[in-house]
Amino acid sequence: MREYSRRKFLKKNALGGLCLGAGIQLGANNGLFAQKHLNFRDKHYDEVNWDAIREEFIFPKTFNYLNTASLGPSPKVVVNTIYESMLSLEEKCSHGHHLAKRMHQKLAELLNVDENEIAITRNATEGMNIIAQSLKLKIGDEVIITTHEHVGGAAPWLALKKELGIRVVLVDLDETGQENLRRIQQRITKRTKAIVVSHITCTTGMRLPVKEIATLCRENNIYSCIDGAQSLGMISIDLKDINPDFYTGSGHKWLCGPKGTGFLYTKKELLEKLPPVFVGAYSDSSYDLNKLELTYRNSAQREEYGTRNTPIIIGLGSAIDFIKTIGTEHIESRGNKLCEYLRKELIKKKKIEVITPEDKKWNSSILTFRIKGINNLEFNKELNTKHGIRLRGIYENNLNALRVSCAFFNTYKELDELIKVIDI
Ligand SMILES: Cc1ncc(COP(=O)(O)O)c(C=O)c1O
Incomplete structure (x- = not known):
């Protein structure tokens, strides 16, 4: 039964499966997996294959998830590592x-x-x-x-x-x-x-x-x-x-x-x-x-x-x-570029007020904005239920705003969908 479930799991997670079977050595073998498929650390930013990186995530492409600042989805390799480590430790009745x-x-x-x-x-x-x-x-x-x-x-x-x-x-x-x-x-x-x-x-x-x-x-x-x-x-x-x-x-x-x-x-x-x-x-x-x-x-x-x-x-x-294999600098640049793009497009709309600082010294991969004259927290619910776009409403400090997390796995297409939905 265990073997069956395990095989099924491996089949469903083919890429991550490359490094399975190595038990709790997985932590080390992830490097091998990543080196083969996603080793962009020493490459130029333009050579990073962000689409291939997106393929490593389990959540559906139709789900426009822009809320990593609340919760980051784990790539297959992380999920598989947890699974395989647990199997291995349970086999040994060990806390490890x-x-x-x-x-x-x-x-x-x-x-x-x-x-x-x-x-x-x-x-x-x-x-x-x-x-x-x-x-x-x-x-x-x-x-x-x-x-x-x-x-x-x-x-x-x-x-x-x-x-x-x-x-x-x-x-x-x-x-x-x-x-x-x-x-x-x-x-x-x-x-x-x-x-x-x-x-x-x-x-x-x-x-x-x-x-x-x-x-x-x-x-x-x-x-x-x-x-x-x-x-x-x-x-x-x-x-x-x-x-x-x-x-x-x-x-x-x-x-x-x-x-x-x-x-x-x-x-x-x-x-x-x-x-x-x-x-x-x-x-x-x-x-x-x-x-x-x-x-x-x-x-x-x-x-x-x-x-x-x-x-x-x-x-x-x-x-x-x-993330080290992709390269922390590349990840930071990707988030900044996505945010810059989003800001540039949003400020074209009259009713939008971007709250995140414009100065690069003080901003990051998060962009928070408000649509003037509406309850943004209510609009956030609509974005989620009607359009499958997940942001976080910012009620703190009475900001009445929307927060977009531009994570490295997010795409320009996802931002375009958000921009289009904010039809004002
Ligand atoms: C600045 C900051 N501190 C603390 C937390 C809480 O994080 P955790 O769930 O890891 O305790 C969050 C979560 O959003 C946060 O944004």
């Missing part, structure tokens, strides 16, 4: 905890940090909760956040306001992107303990000057906490260069990784200074119940306590291989 090591290395390489500074989490929100809890803030301490934070980035701090009486200082972001560093700087006081900002906002896809914010934090003895849920997989991230204290992100958005994966980067020096939030099996470097002793591991992975879902963690590694 040791296999996560290679995935820490892959994430660390992608982000240019040490693997011991990386913990794999269930999502970006979990990372932000760990950050908020680990700082041991007290009543009256201040944390600066912005008006464009996602609930997952903001709620852990609002909970501390409620439970401990910390002060949360809200900075109203400048939608052009120009003034944000200055606006944040102006709100620093002697009581500021942390600054929490998105690298790229979920509302308008605006980039924030995270490197400068991290520098500002160092100069003022403040923790810099960056929410990278919208940046991992969309742009190249060099954490050595940005140099934040903490950086959290999602695997299941622009990276097109498994749902229920994320990561938390914690700067090495802080691992010695701050206690872990959660502990259990794998959190310790030594443990003796009889002596009532516990020594924490000097690694961010001490937060990965207990039994985990290893197949999705291996799937996360496969998603990293997938």
Whole structure:
């Protein structure tokens, strides 16, 4: 029965099937698969076959999916890797905890940090909760956040306001992107303990000057906490260069990784200074119940306590291989080009107001716009149900807008369909 189902699965997923049969070595073999079919990393941008890349995704071509900023679809190779890893581990009745090591290395390489500074989490929100809890803030301490934070980035701090009486200082972001560093700087006081900002906002896809914010934090003895849920997989991230204290992100958005994966980067020096939030099996470097002793591991992975879902963690590694083989620079350029095209076409329409900053320094692969004089959130429902176009309505900050995610697998044709439907 198992063999039958497996054969059927392989047949249905022919391309991904090239690398199946190798059990839990799949993480490594994805490279072979990709090298053969999608190795565009060292090629010129014009040589990238975006149509071939689109073929790697399971969702139907008739579904105009422009919402990767909410949830990135996984390519076949990621789905197959999860499936095959699960089969292999179940055959061995093993949790496969040791296999996560290679995935820490892959994430660390992608982000240019040490693997011991990386913990794999269930999502970006979990990372932000760990950050908020680990700082041991007290009543009256201040944390600066912005008006464009996602609930997952903001709620852990609002909970501390409620439970401990910390002060949360809200900075109203400048939608052009120009003034944000200055606006944040102006709100620093002697009581500021942390600054929490998105690298790229979920509302308008605006980039924030995270490197400068991290520098500002160092100069003022403040923790810099960056929410990278919208940046991992969309742009190249060099954490050595940005140099934040903490950086959290999602695997299941622009990276097109498994749902229920994320990561938390914690700067090495802080691992010695701050206690872990959660502990259990794998959190310790030594443990003796009889002596009532516990020594924490000097690694961010001490937060990965207990039994985990290893197949999705291996799937996360496969998603990293997938995007690296296409090339992170190519992926970033593709998103920017699609967005530029969409902007150019939308501004020809009188009633459209594009909210995402025009300056390339501050924009990304997300374009948010509003149709003046209508309820855009209602119109979004119509786009979805009547036209099969999936965007995200932006209600945050009363923006009454529509957000388009231009992922690397999206096409100009899909954008043309959207442009045509907005018939004003
Ligand atoms: C900026 C930002 N932070 C956090 C989150 C929450 O991400 P996750 O589901 O990985 O916790 C999102 C999701 O859209 C987001 O856009």
